[in-house]
Each structure stands twice: as structure tokens, then as C-alpha cells.
Amino acid sequence: QKEVEQDPGPLSVPEGAIVSLNCTYSNSAFQYFMWYRQYSRKGPELLMYTYSSGNKEDGRFTAQVDKSSKYISLFIRDSQPSDSATYLCAPMRYNTDKLIFGTGTRLQVFP
Amino acid sequence: EAGVTQFPSHSVIEKGQTVTLRCDPISGHDNLYWYRRVMGKEIKFLLHFVKESKQDESGMPNNRFLAERTGGTYSTLKVQPAELEDSGVYFCASSQDRGGSSYEQYFGPGTRLTVT
Numbered sequence A: 001q002k003e004v005e006q007d008p009g010p011l012s013v014p015e016g017a018i019v020s021l022n023c024t025y026s027n028s029a030f031q032y033f034m035w036y037r038q039y040s041r042k043g044p045e046l047l048m049y050t051y052s053s054g055n056k057e058d059g060r061f062t063a064q065v066d067k068s069s070k071y072i073s074l075f076i077r078d079s080q081p082s083d084s085a086t087y088l089c090a091p092m093r094y095n096t097d098k099l100i101f102g103t104g105t106r107l108q109v110f111p
Numbered sequence B: 001e002a003g004v005t006q007f008p009s010h011s012v013i014e015k016g017q018t019v020t021l022r023c024d025p026i027s028g029h030d031n032l033y034w035y036r037r038v039m040g041k042e043i044k045f046l047l048h049f050v051k052e053s054k055q056d057e058s059g060m061p062n063n064r065f066l067a068e069r070t071g072g073t074y075s076t077l078k079v080q081p082a083e084l085e086d087s088g089v090y091f092c093a094s095s096q097d098r099g100g101s102s103y104e105q106y107f108g109p110g111t112r113l114t115v116t
Helices: none
Strands: A004-006 A011-015 A018-027 A029-040 A043-049 A056-057 A061-066 A070-075 A087-095 A105-110 B006-007 B010-013 B019-026 B030-036 B045-050 B055-057 B065-068 B075-079 B090-095 B111-115
Touching: A011 B055, A018 A087, A029 A070, A043 A056, A043 A061, A056 B019, A070 A087, B006 B090, B010 B019, B019 B055, B019 B090, B019 B111, B030 B075, B065 B111
Parallel strands: A011 A105, B010 B111
Antiparallel strands: A004 A018, A018 A070, A029 A043, A029 A087, A056 A061, A061 A070, A087 A105, B006 B019, B019 B075, B030 B045, B030 B090, B045 B055, B065 B075, B090 B111
16 A cells, blocks of 8 residues: 555646645654645645644645545645646655655646 | 756666766755656655765665765766666755754756666
């Protein structure tokens, strides 16, 4: 069983839609939960992260962690064509620096 | 401020040959990481340097892979001899030392390695 499961998509939505991207994980020792965005032929770019359970908001993006159900979410409001990319969740245990990536969800936002 | 840079961007070699990948981290970042993504799989951790020391090399697949970071600046990852299954994208990342988990890792654009 993979430590992090993520639906690969693609997820196709119209501009302005609210997008929900999700991951599940199996390791209860994960404490940090990162979301990376990766454009084609580029490296992953850190979008935001949360520590432990709870919500964190940054502009149009909201990250949510529910440790009781081992469920990670990223919400994008008012999605734009420029949001079209692959979104990777990557949790990490405390006191390690090893990111454990999901396979990524490919998002397409059409005008 | 310059980001993480990697060289070359793409390398095509034959099975059995040697390839050396280079990574220049963000200036002042003591932590340097190597990850790779093979076709159809998720990005996986290879190893972590703190300055010139290997902190964690648990992800290195076998002894054909050798990573170095002399002087605690740039790093090289050598694959010798290369096998077909080594094909993929090799990412380097760096982060500042925060005294605990260095969760803000900044990635380079990757080196696409093709072994034929």
C-alpha cells in the first residue's frame, strides 16, 4: 500500500469554478502537509503547507488537513486557466526532511 | 535571488555509460536533497545533505548511485553504470536550516535522464 494516495485525474473545470483536490495517507506520524504545483517540464513549486490538523488560507487557496481520517485537501476558489498544472500533496514526518509525494492530480481549467 | 539550478536539463546515454548530474542550491541553503521521478510513478526521495554531510541516504536505490557535496555548496549525483530503469527526472531541492524539519524545500527544474 502506498503511503500517499492521490487521484491522478485529469480534472477538467471551467474558469471560475471551485476546485477540490484530495489525498489520503496511511502514516499517522505525518505532521507537515505540503502542496506543490508543477507546470509541465518544470520543478515542483511549493504552494502552501499546514502543520498538523486544521485549515490554512492563502489568497484563493485553502489547505485542509483532517488527521483523524488521514485526509488532505486543497481548495482553489475562482479557478483560472493559469492554475492548470499538476498538484502534488507531500506530507512529511516531524524531524525528518523526507517529503513523501502523491502521484499528483492534473488540473485543467478551461476559459 | 537565483533559484535552484540543475545541469544538464536533459541527458541521453546508453546503458552501461556514466552520467553525472549537477545541482546548485539556493545560496545560503545548508540542506540539499535529491529526488527522482521514474515514468508513471510518484516523486521519490533519494538523499539529503546537510552542508557536506549525508544526513539521510535511505532512498538511494543501489551502489551504482553516488552523491557528493564537496565544500557544502553544489552537489553531484553520478550514476555508474547506468541501467534502463534509471531513466526518469532527477530533481534537486534545497532549504534553509530551521533546527527541525526543513519543510520549505525549493525545487530545481530537474534533469531528464534517458538511458537507451
